[in-house]
Amino acid sequence: MASSDTSNRLPNELLVQQFKFEKLISQFSTRFISLSPEKIDAEINRSLRFLTEFMGVDYSSLNSYSEETGLATTTHFYAIPSLKTFITPEDFREIPMSKFPYIMSELLNHGMICINDVDALPTAAKNFKKFLKDFGVQSILYTALVIDKKIIGSLGFDSYTKKIDWSAKYISRLKLIGEIFANALMRKKNQEELNAAHKQLEMLKDQYKNESEYLQEEIKIAHNFDEIIGKSGSLKHTLKKVEQVAQTDSTVLILGETGTGKELIARAIHKNSRRNQRPLIKVNCAALPTYLIESELFGHEKGAFTGAINQHIGRFEMAHEGTIFLDEIGEMPLELQVKLLRVLQEGEFERIGNPKTINVDVRVIAATNRDLLKEIDAGNFRQDLYYRLNVFPIDVPPLRERMEDIPLLVRQFVSKTGKKIGKSIDTIPDGLISKLREHFWPGNVRELENIVERAVITSESHVLSLKDALIKSQPAPERQMSGSLQEVEKSYILQVLEKCNWKVEGQSGASSILGLNPSTLRSRMLKLGLKKELPA
Numbered sequence: 315m316a317s318s319d320t321s322n323r324l325p326n327e328l329l330v331q332q333f334k335f336e337k338l339i340s341q342f343s344t345r346f347i348s349l350s351p352e353k354i355d356a357e358i359n360r361s362l363r364f365l366t367e368f369m370g371v372d373y374s375s376l377n378s379y380s381e382e383t384g385l386a387t388t389t390h391f392y393a394i395p396s397l398k399t400f401i402t403p404e405d406f407r408e409i410p411m412s413k414f415p416y417i418m419s420e421l422l423n424h425g426m427i428c429i430n431d432v433d434a435l436p437t438a439a440k441n442f443k444k445f446l447k448d449f450g451v452q453s454i455l456y457t458a459l460v461i462d463k464k465i466i467g468s469l470g471f472d473s474y475t476k477k478i479d480w481s482a483k484y485i486s487r488l489k490l491i492g493e494i495f496a497n498a499l500m501r502k503k504n505q506e507e508l509n510a511a512h513k514q515l516e517m518l519k520d521q522y523k524n525e526s527e528y529l530q531e532e533i534k535i536a537h538n539f540d541e542i543i544g545k546s547g548s549l550k551h552t553l554k555k556v557e558q559v560a561q562t563d564s565t566v567l568i569l570g571e572t573g574t575g576k577e578l579i580a581r582a583i584h585k586n587s588r589r590n591q592r593p594l595i596k597v598n599c600a601a602l603p604t605y606l607i608e609s610e611l612f613g614h615e616k617g618a619f620t621g622a623i624n625q626h627i628g629r630f631e632m633a634h635e636g637t638i639f640l641d642e643i644g645e646m647p648l649e650l651q652v653k654l655l656r657v658l659q660e661g662e663f664e665r666i667g668n669p670k671t672i673n674v675d676v677r678v679i680a681a682t683n684r685d686l687l688k689e690i691d692a693g694n695f696r697q698d699l700y701y702r703l704n705v706f707p708i709d710v711p712p713l714r715e716r717m718e719d720i721p722l723l724v725r726q727f728v729s730k731t732g733k734k735i736g737k738s739i740d741t742i743p744d745g746l747i748s749k750l751r752e753h754f755w756p757g758n759v760r761e762l763e764n765i766v767e768r769a770v771i772t773s774e775s776h777v778l779s780l781k782d783a784l785i786k787s788q789p790a791p792e793r794q795m796s797g798s799l800q801e802v803e804k805s806y807i808l809q810v811l812e813k814c815n816w817k818v819e820g821q822s823g824a825s826s827i828l829g830l831n832p833s834t835l836r837s838r839m840l841k842l843g844l845k846k847e848l849p850a
Contacts, residue, residue: 338368339487339494346498351505354498355390362392365491366471372397373472376495379411379465386411386467397474414442421458421465428485429454431477453478457488459496469495520627542578543726544719548711552579559706560586565658567643567703568681570710572803572838573760573829576681577641579710584637589677592636595629600645600837608650609666618667628665630657630674637677643703644684644695645837651696658702678703713755713762720750723759727766728778740776749780756806760829804842807835816846 342361349357358376366374375391385408411418416439420427429435430453435443446454455478456470469492542553559566560583568576577596584594602610613628629638640646646654657663662673680703689695713720724747728739755761765780773779807828814824818832825832839845 335368335487338364339490342491342494346494349498351502354502358390358495358498359392361491361495362390366392366394369471371471371478372474375470375472376459376467376499377470378467381464384410384412389467414439414445416442417456421456421468425458425460425489426485427454427456428480430479450474452476453480455480455485455488457485457492459492459499461496461500466496466500468492517625520625542575542582543722544716545722546711546716546719548716549719552708552710553582555706555708556582557586559583559708561588562706563588563677565677565703565705566679567705567707568679568710569707570681570683571712571756571758572683573758574710574712575759576683576710577639579708580637580639580641580679580681583679584639584677587637587677589636593633594637594639595633596639596641597629598641598831598834600642601831601833604647607647608653611650612653612663613665615665615667618665622667626665628663630663630676631665631672633676634674635676637679640678640680642682642834643680644682644686644689648694648696651699655696655699655702658699713758717751720762721747723762724750724766724778727763728770731767731770735771737770738776739770739773739778742778746778746780754806756803757828757830761827764826764829800842803838804844807838807842808844811839811844811846 345357346354362374362376366372373391373393375388377386378389379386387408416436417427432443432446432452432454435446451472451474453473453476454470456468458465459467459469469488471488542549556579566580566583568579570576580596581594584590597610599607609622609626609628611628611630613631614622614626616622616625640654653663657674657676658678661675662671664671686695686700686704690697690700721742724742728742731737732739750762750765757764766778769778769780772781807824810824810827811818814827817823818825818835820826823832825835828835830838
């Protein structure tokens, strides 16, 4: 009677155990179907613990496999507490499966490895046998994870403390659990790739938005490359050099006084280059505060510093495969010159707040009204940067060296201003041209354009009249002419400031008369030591 009770109890226990196992699988399936991708890793770890305890094994793991590299890596595992002291994920990280051809053969041909006793492994599995025995493993059960007929990994169970006669029912149902895990991991991978693609798309969108805003602003400036007006020999010589260098990728250094049209020369070089389908990005090194120049050139990440509320794409990144124009390069702070030198030499930099190196293909055109060799002697400019920039220098002549171009320039500026304000000027008196030829033009073409614009505005008929548009300026006395350009510049700026009662901005301000940006004028005043003296 007792024997009959025992024999009945064993099938009943097996049925209960099988029912519990089926219920466990059902719970796994339900949880993973509705689980969000970011919770999948934690749920797999939880599930491995349940399976380890349910099956009475010591260790369970989920392993990835790459066909490209031939490496297997444990991505998730659970070990009973007594094993955690000597088994870590690092023990099973990046294992080259070429060392264990037996495993790959079994997984590929049968989709499973079922070993009740490691000692019984065949000779063909000697490397695998040694690997298992080094860790003290006695029995293993591994099922392949397959997606689109490709092995992407395995679900495994190891017994260290005893040999296990694996149940055939467990084996068949473990394949189903493996499929549940594999599908969940594939869904997680697809979501991560989608998120990465979305992030990249957002970054590109921001970059294109920045480029678009920048270019729209440039369009408003209404630059016309054909506005390099003149027929003088000195200008023709400059344009010949533009023609020579435009089709190359050589770095160009444009030299010339304020207002001579250095930016127009830079635009002409870019327009006639192979890069003309990409933008010409301009940076005025004098117009930006020192603490903003690095961010403007190289960009920054969100939170990189106080006030960095968004990621900012720098001008070098925006200029990739195009041209960057560094105006007033002589004003660049020394600490940034070394970073610019690196971009010129290596074509690489980092955004502020991000250690990742960004590589760019950018042609550099720089311009300055300063004598950089003197700045080197004074310790204000790096000699190595100078030689990197001075690959192909182009001198832009001052207006006083091309006086024969004044009639052409005046007609151009009269036409341009007339269209802008809706006013027609039909006659430009010869006497007016003669008067303009007598002017010294320290502000060069930009000064001439501003004077002509004021003259068009104030002329009361269809005949152009200067009236008080022109500040009388004779050529500098011999004493000044024998001095430096900086002394001549300082003297003239001081004269204009005093006439404008030291007003810098506005229609009647010194910056308007000189044809300079107010910020540029303030920078020049600071450099030249010009400041209004307060009455005692």
